[in-house]
Amino acid sequence: MVEMVMDRLFRKCPVTGLRVHQTSETLVKFNAVAAIVAFLVGVVAAFLLAMTRWQAVHLLPADWYYRMLTAHGLNMLIFFIIFFEMAILYFAGPILLGCRQPAPKTAWAAFGLMVVGAVLVDVMVFAGHADVLFTSYVPLRAHPLYYLGIILFAVGALIAVSLFFAALVVARREKTYEGSIPLVSFGGLAAAIIAVITLLHGAAIYVPTFLWSLGKMEVDPQVYRMVFWGLGHSSQQINVAAMVAVWYLMGGLTIGAVVVNEKISRWAFVLYVLFISMASAHHLLVDPGMGPSWKVWNTSYAMYLAVLASMMHGFTVPAGMEMGQRLRGFRKGKFEWLRRAPWSDPGFSGTWLSLVIFGFLGGITGVTQGTEQINIISHNTLRVPGHFHVTVVGGTALAFMALTYYVIPLIFRRKVAFWGLARWQPYLFAIGIVCMSMSMTFAGAFGVPRRHWDISFTNAPFGLEFPPAVDMMMAGLGLGGSLAVVGALAYIAIAVVSVFFGQRVDFDKLEPGMAGIPQGIIRLPAQAHSEEASAKAHEEGAPGTMVLVFVFLAVFILYYFTNWKLLSLVWKIG
Amino acid sequence: MSLHSGVVPPQGVWWKPAGRQERLWIQIAFAWCMVLFAMMPLWHLKGGQNPSGIRAKVVPTEFYERTREFVAEYQVGEVDGIPVVKPPPGADIYMIGKMWEWYPALILEEDTTYTLHLSALDVNHGFSLYPANVNFQVVPGYDYGLEITPNQPGEYRVVCNEFCGIGHHVMLGSITVESKGGAVSESTGGPNITTGAR
Structure with a gap:
């Protein structure tokens, strides 16, 4: 009897052998689709913004530029990413642990709240009632329903996150797995805890601001900035934790990446949880409200322990991939494992590009600009979006895209449509976003402001013309942005067509080289190895990764001290 | 294992x-x-x-009043309705961000230290000094007093780099740094800054 009920509620995944609860699977689908809808809105806005900041084109009028900027920030950073992360949590919890969804009705209520909140916000923004940008710094004022929409969305997300915790409890109590939870679930747990911290900051700032918009209380602009960034920056740390969890997941599925050491990887996630919400300070380094010791301590996440965590993952993720590949027989020299990786599998190429872009570009620029004094030469210039488009877009969004190519066959059980395009999509998107971000970073070094409609300053009381190099950078922004938009639209087309019109996958008839199915699904690499093979792999280690991490460190040191040098040349300030 | x-x-x-x-x-x-x-x-x-500065809370209208007194005391000219002020070396100097101008324009002397007080009258603004690329957040209700020492004569512009509403992009202020002799060296002030109103 129990078995029969179980059969109805669960299916066994023919590839991974996981017991998949149907409700959780449906929740993954709905959250993923909502994420992609928000992503589409964000991408359209992105294109219009890139075409406006490219001064030679200067497409939108001023009011629509700021309106689209508001829509872009919210749909990308909040709606797309958080819907996608809810999908990941429904996967990393109930599905990976093989347990039931603890409270299906509550889960649907949470999803409903998030959708209502997101729609409310978008309606307010596009109707022109909330031209306050993503940050909505008080005393800029939006319509009260705008703040209410964000609150509803956040409450929904908070409920969904708590269902992830509930799934952990249910799985443990019903003994649906043996041993400890897998590393990917542990990473999901870290993301979920950071999400709670983040969403509580969100409540602490948006509820008072909602009341302020109704004229019922006062909100201090500096306090707003501090608490808002407890939400705004910490939510990026949910992304980091979720992205790293996806790196571990995709490494395993695509090339059988192993966990080099469970303790080290989990410690690194714990460090994220402990320190990462201090990064609110990154936005307040040249603010008048805080003193130097507060700034130094907080901006460094208590002596850079969260940076240490990222550097730990930055070793263990590629090292796990290298050891996995070596276990599969690619053992020649230092780099055969990398050369012979499945570069035409978008699940792998997207993951690897995400890792490299996030580490080399996003991480290095972030730590450098987040240095108290160096922030003087970067705050609110284009260097800032130049940085976060290679963390949250080139890093997180690209990792999520890579994951999508495995979610489509495994969860939706459809073939990936436009397979030829799909194999190029991660490269297109990565090249575009890197070109755009580097252009922004260089333009920002000249002092070009972010969030600015017209850097030719027509109608200003004084004249200012940036040097011609800046024009070139702004063109690079426009062209790189356009390429990234093409990559993003390709992703959306592939995902939507696969999900709604895709061919069903017949898991009994998988053949090597088949179109529409990534190689890791056609033949899943070994996920566990014998003691003997493991001992040998440990002995061989990851010599290629050692080279890569030291190259990384050299670039980091060079970029960091170059910035100190640049700072030393400006006016004396104290 | x-x-x-x-x-x-x-x-x-x-x-x-x-x-x-x-x-x-x-x-x-x-x-x-x-x-x-x-x-x-x-x-x-x-x-x-260093971004330490002298930091204090201030009532925006009072800061504005202080700035107007400062302008009245040291004004030497006007551009497009914006007063141009030349304070004595070492003085406490004031600049306020308001929708959508930096008030007033300043004339300073090279290699001289001033205490620059920044604040905002209405919403957040961003003080971004071009071409030196020096950036500070300007928050209403807070007085940010920074000791500055201009190290090169020339024409400088103050871009607003915090979104402050629909007129954000016309919010451009001016700081002129004169060399010790009193003249502005056009060559060092950065490329293509036009002097005065256009």
Whole structure:
């Protein structure tokens, strides 16, 4: 009897052998689709913004530029990413642990709240009632329903996150797995805890601001900035934790990446949880409200322990991939494992590009600009979006895209449509976003402001013309942005067509080289190895990764001290 | 301990010491993190650019009043309705961000230290000095007093780099730095800054 009920509620995944609860699977689908809808809105806005900041084109009028900027920030950073992360949590919890969804009705209520909140916000923004940008710094004022929409969305997300915790409890109590939870679930747990911290900051700032918009209380602009960034920056740390969890997941599925050491990887996630919400300070380094010791301590996440965590993952993720590949027989020299990786599998190429872009570009620029004094030469210039488009877009969004190519066959059980395009999509998107971000970073070094409609300053009381190099950078922004938009639209087309019109996958008839199915699904690499093979792999280690991490460190040191040098040349300030 | 991927629940005791390469990398990474941390206090001691300043809460209208008194005392001209002010060396000088202008325009002397007080009348603004690329957040209700020493004569512009509403992009202020002799050297003030109104 129990078995029969179980059969109805669960299916066994023919590839991974996981017991998949149907409700959780449906929740993954709905959250993923909502994420992609928000992503589409964000991408359209992105294109219009890139075409406006490219001064030679200067497409939108001023009011629509700021309106689209508001829509872009919210749909990308909040709606797309958080819907996608809810999908990941429904996967990393109930599905990976093989347990039931603890409270299906509550889960649907949470999803409903998030959708209502997101729609409310978008309606307010596009109707022109909330031209306050993503940050909505008080005393800029939006319509009260705008703040209410964000609150509803956040409450929904908070409920969904708590269902992830509930799934952990249910799985443990019903003994649906043996041993400890897998590393990917542990990473999901870290993301979920950071999400709670983040969403509580969100409540602490948006509820008072909602009341302020109704004229019922006062909100201090500096306090707003501090608490808002407890939400705004910490939510990026949910992304980091979720992205790293996806790196571990995709490494395993695509090339059988192993966990080099469970303790080290989990410690690194714990460090994220402990320190990462201090990064609110990154936005307040040249603010008048805080003193130097507060700034130094907080901006460094208590002596850079969260940076240490990222550097730990930055070793263990590629090292796990290298050891996995070596276990599969690619053992020649230092780099055969990398050369012979499945570069035409978008699940792998997207993951690897995400890792490299996030580490080399996003991480290095972030730590450098987040240095108290160096922030003087970067705050609110284009260097800032130049940085976060290679963390949250080139890093997180690209990792999520890579994951999508495995979610489509495994969860939706459809073939990936436009397979030829799909194999190029991660490269297109990565090249575009890197070109755009580097252009922004260089333009920002000249002092070009972010969030600015017209850097030719027509109608200003004084004249200012940036040097011609800046024009070139702004063109690079426009062209790189356009390429990234093409990559993003390709992703959306592939995902939507696969999900709604895709061919069903017949898991009994998988053949090597088949179109529409990534190689890791056609033949899943070994996920566990014998003691003997493991001992040998440990002995061989990851010599290629050692080279890569030291190259990384050299670039980091060079970029960091170059910035100190640049700072030393400006006016004396104290 | 047998190796497995990140989706496999580890069995038994997995709390094992890190391998040789992993340990080495973490030690180096930790040492680098300490360097990153040490640089900030070190720059406070030895470096010339720190965002510490003199920080105080202030009523925006009172700050505006203080700025107007400062303007009345030292005004030497006007551009497009914006007063141009030349304070004496070493003075406390004021600039307020309001929708959508920097008030007033300043004339300073090279290699002279002033205390620049920044604040906003209405919403957040961003003080961004071009071409020096020096950036500070300007928050209503807070007086940010920064000791500045212009190191090159020339024409400088103050871009607003915090979104402050629909007129944000016309909010451009001016600081002129005269060399000790009194003349502005056009060549060092950055490319293509036009002087005065256009």
